[in-house]
Amino acid sequence: MQVSISLGDLVNAMRQLIAETRHELEQTIADSKAETYLSREKTMETLDISSTTLWRWAQMGYLIPLNVGGKHRYRMSDIKRIMEGDNTQKGVAV
Numbered sequence: 001m002q003v004s005i006s007l008g009d010l011v012n013a014m015r016q017l018i019a020e021t022r023h024e025l026e027q028t029i030a031d032s033k034a035e036t037y038l039s040r041e042k043t044m045e046t047l048d049i050s051s052t053t054l055w056r057w058a059q060m061g062y063l064i065p066l067n068v069g070g071k072h073r074y075r076m077s078d079i080k081r082i083m084e085g086d087n088t089q090k091g092v093a094v
Contacts, residue, residue: 035075035076035077036075036076037066037068037073037074037075037076038073038074038076038079039071039072039073039074040054040065040071040072040074043063043074043079046083047079047082047083062082063078063079063082064078
């Protein structure tokens with residue numbers, strides 16, 4: 001069996017592949033920049049901390065919750081900052 005592809009068809013196929021890959025990459029980047037919010041329980045689980053630590057951090061201004069519908073939610077960007085080792089927030093060191 002022999003398959004023949006013209007140079008023009010090959011170039012068009014590569015351009016299509018590059019365009020699709022670029023679109024998927026741009027979507028992935030946009031999705032990663034979108035802010036998500038975790039519940040109190042999920043935050044404690046993610047950071048492997050107790051409710052006391054979470055309360056203390058809120059009092060210190062280190063990890064401040066948002067009130068959404070009467071419930072505390074924590075920004076994933078703040079959680080990632082802590083996980084990456086940034087131990088300061090608003091000039092407060094932990």
